[in-house]
Amino acid sequence: xxxxxxxxxxxxxxxxxxxxxxxxxxxxxLSVYWYQQSLDQGxxxxxxxxxxxxxxxxxxxxxxxxxxxxxxxxxxNLSSLELGDSALYFCASNPSGGAGTQYFGPGTRLTVx
Amino acid sequence: LAKTTQPISMDSYEGQEVxxxxxxxxxxxNDYITxxxxxPSQGPRFIIQGYKTKVTNEVASLxxxxxxxxxTLSLPRVSLSDTAVYYCLVTTGxxxxxxxxTSLTVIP
Numbered sequence: 001x002x003x004x005x006x007x008x009x010x011x012x013x014x015x016x017x018x019x020x021x022x023x024x025x026x027x028x029x030l031s032v033y034w035y036q037q038s039l040d041q042g043x044x045x046x047x048x049x050x051x052x053x054x055x056x057x058x059x060x061x062x063x064x065x066x067x068x069x070x071x072x073x074x075x076x077n078l079s080s081l082e083l084g085d086s087a088l089y090f091c092a093s094n095p096s097g098g099a100g101t102q103y104f105g106p107g108t109r110l111t112v113x
Numbered sequence: 114l115a116k117t118t119q120p121i122s123m124d125s126y127e128g129q130e131v132x133x134x135x136x137x138x139x140x141x142x143n144d145y146i147t148x149x150x151x152x153p154s155q156g157p158r159f160i161i162q163g164y165k166t167k168v169t170n171e172v173a174s175l176x177x178x179x180x181x182x183x184x185t186l187s188l189p190r191v192s193l194s195d196t197a198v199y200y201c202l203v204t205t206g207x208x209x210x211x212x213x214x215t216s217l218t219v220i221p
Binding site: 002004011012033035043044045048055056058086090098099101102103105106107109 | 144145147149154155156157158159162165183199200204208210211213216
Protein backbone atom coordinates (compact mmCIF):
# COMPACT_ATOMS: atom_id res chain seq x y z
CA UNK A 1 0.00 0.00 0.00
CA UNK A 2 1.55 3.27 -1.20
CA UNK A 3 -0.58 5.49 1.01
CA UNK A 4 -2.16 7.20 -2.02
CA UNK A 5 -5.89 6.64 -2.37
CA UNK A 6 -8.07 7.07 -5.44
CA UNK A 7 -11.82 6.97 -5.83
CA UNK A 8 -13.78 5.54 -7.44
CA UNK A 9 -12.03 2.32 -8.40
CA UNK A 10 -14.23 1.82 -11.45
CA UNK A 11 -16.35 4.25 -13.42
CA UNK A 12 -18.64 3.49 -16.35
CA UNK A 13 -20.25 6.32 -18.23
CA UNK A 14 -21.48 7.34 -21.65
CA UNK A 15 -19.96 9.49 -24.38
CA UNK A 16 -20.48 13.19 -23.88
CA UNK A 17 -20.66 12.93 -20.10
CA UNK A 18 -18.44 14.49 -17.45
CA UNK A 19 -16.75 12.69 -14.56
CA UNK A 20 -14.54 13.59 -11.61
CA UNK A 21 -11.75 11.41 -10.30
CA UNK A 22 -10.43 11.97 -6.81
CA UNK A 23 -6.99 11.46 -5.32
CA UNK A 24 -5.71 11.77 -1.76
CA UNK A 25 -1.90 11.94 -1.57
CA UNK A 26 0.28 10.37 1.07
CA UNK A 27 0.31 12.24 4.34
CA UNK A 28 2.76 15.13 4.08
CA UNK A 29 3.15 15.00 0.30
CA LEU A 30 2.65 18.37 -1.35
CA SER A 31 2.87 17.31 -4.98
CA VAL A 32 0.29 15.37 -6.97
CA TYR A 33 0.70 13.97 -10.47
CA TRP A 34 -1.93 12.56 -12.83
CA TYR A 35 -1.24 9.93 -15.49
CA GLN A 36 -3.33 8.13 -18.08
CA GLN A 37 -2.58 4.53 -19.03
CA SER A 38 -4.11 3.08 -22.17
CA LEU A 39 -3.19 0.16 -24.42
CA ASP A 40 -2.32 2.33 -27.41
CA GLN A 41 -0.65 5.28 -25.66
CA GLY A 42 0.96 3.60 -22.66
CA UNK A 43 1.56 5.67 -19.52
CA UNK A 44 1.29 9.37 -20.23
CA UNK A 45 1.88 12.29 -17.89
CA UNK A 46 -1.09 14.63 -17.75
CA UNK A 47 -0.49 17.30 -15.12
CA UNK A 48 1.26 18.08 -11.83
CA UNK A 49 0.19 20.21 -8.90
CA UNK A 50 2.31 21.40 -6.03
CA UNK A 51 0.76 22.83 -2.87
CA UNK A 52 -2.35 23.93 -4.70
CA UNK A 53 -0.66 25.42 -7.75
CA UNK A 54 -0.26 23.92 -11.21
CA UNK A 55 3.42 23.17 -11.73
CA UNK A 56 3.65 21.24 -15.00
CA UNK A 57 1.44 20.20 -17.86
CA UNK A 58 1.94 17.18 -20.08
CA UNK A 59 -0.34 15.65 -22.71
CA UNK A 60 -3.54 16.81 -21.12
CA UNK A 61 -6.47 17.48 -23.43
CA UNK A 62 -8.35 20.75 -23.21
CA UNK A 63 -11.44 18.76 -22.21
CA UNK A 64 -9.59 17.67 -19.08
CA UNK A 65 -8.79 19.82 -16.07
CA UNK A 66 -7.49 19.31 -12.56
CA UNK A 67 -7.14 21.12 -9.30
CA UNK A 68 -5.56 20.63 -5.91
CA UNK A 69 -7.42 21.75 -2.84
CA UNK A 70 -6.11 23.31 0.41
CA UNK A 71 -6.22 19.90 2.11
CA UNK A 72 -3.96 18.71 -0.77
CA UNK A 73 -6.37 16.24 -2.28
CA UNK A 74 -6.74 16.57 -6.04
CA UNK A 75 -9.48 16.05 -8.57
CA UNK A 76 -9.21 15.32 -12.28
CA ASN A 77 -12.23 16.44 -14.29
CA LEU A 78 -12.89 14.83 -17.65
CA SER A 79 -15.63 16.31 -19.83
CA SER A 80 -17.26 15.65 -23.21
CA LEU A 81 -16.03 12.10 -22.86
CA GLU A 82 -15.14 10.07 -25.93
CA LEU A 83 -14.66 6.34 -26.38
CA GLY A 84 -10.92 6.91 -26.59
CA ASP A 85 -10.84 8.33 -23.07
CA SER A 86 -11.41 4.84 -21.68
CA ALA A 87 -8.25 4.12 -19.70
CA LEU A 88 -6.71 3.70 -16.28
CA TYR A 89 -6.05 7.00 -14.55
CA PHE A 90 -3.36 7.06 -11.91
CA CYS A 91 -2.54 9.63 -9.32
CA ALA A 92 0.89 9.79 -7.74
CA SER A 93 2.37 11.94 -4.99
CA ASN A 94 5.69 12.90 -3.48
CA PRO A 95 6.87 15.34 -0.87
CA SER A 96 8.43 18.07 -2.98
CA GLY A 97 7.81 17.49 -6.68
CA GLY A 98 10.63 17.38 -9.17
CA ALA A 99 12.44 14.13 -9.90
CA GLY A 100 11.81 12.50 -6.54
CA THR A 101 10.22 9.09 -6.21
CA GLN A 102 6.54 9.14 -7.05
CA TYR A 103 4.16 6.94 -5.08
CA PHE A 104 1.25 5.73 -7.16
CA GLY A 105 -2.32 5.06 -6.16
CA PRO A 106 -4.30 2.00 -7.30
CA GLY A 107 -5.91 3.87 -10.18
CA THR A 108 -9.41 4.53 -11.46
CA ARG A 109 -10.56 2.49 -14.43
CA LEU A 110 -12.77 4.61 -16.66
CA THR A 111 -14.94 2.97 -19.28
CA VAL A 112 -16.77 5.20 -21.76
CA UNK A 113 -19.60 3.45 -23.62
CA LEU B 114 10.81 15.44 -26.19
CA ALA B 115 12.38 12.36 -24.64
CA LYS B 116 11.35 9.20 -26.50
CA THR B 117 11.92 6.11 -24.41
CA THR B 118 11.77 2.59 -25.80
CA GLN B 119 12.09 -0.80 -24.16
CA PRO B 120 11.94 -4.41 -25.35
CA ILE B 121 8.34 -5.56 -25.37
CA SER B 122 8.94 -8.78 -23.43
CA MET B 123 11.58 -10.97 -21.83
CA ASP B 124 11.61 -14.45 -20.33
CA SER B 125 13.99 -15.64 -17.63
CA TYR B 126 14.43 -18.68 -15.42
CA GLU B 127 14.21 -18.39 -11.68
CA GLY B 128 17.49 -17.51 -10.01
CA GLN B 129 18.98 -15.81 -13.05
CA GLU B 130 20.02 -12.18 -13.37
CA VAL B 131 17.83 -10.09 -15.67
CA UNK B 132 18.90 -6.91 -17.42
CA UNK B 133 16.25 -4.65 -18.97
CA UNK B 134 17.39 -1.75 -21.12
CA UNK B 135 15.64 1.54 -21.74
CA UNK B 136 16.75 3.59 -24.74
CA UNK B 137 16.31 7.35 -24.52
CA UNK B 138 17.65 10.29 -26.50
CA UNK B 139 18.18 13.98 -25.86
CA UNK B 140 18.36 13.71 -22.09
CA UNK B 141 20.37 16.23 -20.13
CA UNK B 142 23.10 15.45 -17.63
CA ASN B 143 20.83 16.13 -14.69
CA ASP B 144 17.78 14.25 -15.99
CA TYR B 145 16.75 11.38 -13.74
CA ILE B 146 15.99 7.78 -14.69
CA THR B 147 13.54 5.90 -12.50
CA UNK B 148 12.34 2.32 -12.83
CA UNK B 149 8.93 1.07 -11.77
CA UNK B 150 7.32 -2.34 -11.50
CA UNK B 151 3.66 -2.82 -12.30
CA UNK B 152 1.40 -5.79 -11.60
CA PRO B 153 -1.99 -6.14 -13.33
CA SER B 154 -4.63 -3.72 -12.07
CA GLN B 155 -2.16 -1.99 -9.73
CA GLY B 156 -0.28 1.27 -9.82
CA PRO B 157 3.43 1.35 -10.68
CA ARG B 158 5.76 0.68 -7.76
CA PHE B 159 9.17 2.33 -7.34
CA ILE B 160 12.26 0.16 -7.80
CA ILE B 161 15.28 2.42 -8.20
CA GLN B 162 16.35 5.89 -9.34
CA GLY B 163 19.55 7.55 -10.51
CA TYR B 164 21.00 10.10 -12.92
CA LYS B 165 24.54 8.88 -13.58
CA THR B 166 26.87 5.88 -13.46
CA LYS B 167 25.62 3.18 -11.10
CA VAL B 168 23.13 2.99 -8.27
CA THR B 169 22.37 -0.09 -6.19
CA ASN B 170 19.75 -0.78 -3.58
CA GLU B 171 18.52 -3.92 -1.86
CA VAL B 172 16.47 -5.11 -4.86
CA ALA B 173 18.14 -3.83 -8.04
CA SER B 174 20.96 -1.97 -9.73
CA LEU B 175 20.74 0.82 -12.27
CA UNK B 176 23.48 1.46 -14.81
CA UNK B 177 23.66 4.68 -16.83
CA UNK B 178 26.57 4.88 -19.33
CA UNK B 179 28.45 8.08 -20.00
CA UNK B 180 26.63 8.77 -23.28
CA UNK B 181 23.30 8.63 -21.42
CA UNK B 182 21.53 7.20 -24.46
CA UNK B 183 20.30 4.24 -22.46
CA UNK B 184 19.97 2.86 -18.97
CA THR B 185 19.82 -0.70 -17.68
CA LEU B 186 17.86 -2.13 -14.80
CA SER B 187 19.50 -5.22 -13.33
CA LEU B 188 17.49 -7.63 -11.19
CA PRO B 189 19.67 -10.23 -9.48
CA ARG B 190 18.33 -13.74 -8.99
CA VAL B 191 14.75 -13.23 -10.10
CA SER B 192 11.89 -15.20 -8.58
CA LEU B 193 8.41 -16.04 -9.83
CA SER B 194 7.02 -13.02 -7.97
CA ASP B 195 9.11 -10.74 -10.19
CA THR B 196 6.83 -11.53 -13.14
CA ALA B 197 5.47 -8.08 -13.97
CA VAL B 198 5.78 -5.17 -16.39
CA TYR B 199 8.78 -2.90 -15.86
CA TYR B 200 8.82 0.74 -16.92
CA CYS B 201 11.57 3.31 -17.09
CA LEU B 202 10.65 6.93 -16.44
CA VAL B 203 12.75 9.81 -17.72
CA THR B 204 12.31 13.03 -15.76
CA THR B 205 13.51 15.98 -17.81
CA GLY B 206 12.85 19.40 -16.42
CA UNK B 207 9.24 19.37 -15.35
CA UNK B 208 8.17 16.67 -17.79
CA UNK B 209 7.86 12.93 -17.20
CA UNK B 210 8.19 10.32 -19.96
CA UNK B 211 7.45 6.68 -19.35
CA UNK B 212 9.00 4.00 -21.51
CA UNK B 213 6.94 1.53 -23.48
CA UNK B 214 7.22 -1.14 -20.80
CA THR B 215 8.83 -4.59 -20.71
CA SER B 216 6.78 -7.60 -19.71
CA LEU B 217 9.04 -9.94 -17.76
CA THR B 218 8.00 -13.55 -17.30
CA VAL B 219 9.96 -15.64 -14.82
CA ILE B 220 9.85 -19.36 -15.57
CA PRO B 221 10.22 -22.02 -12.86
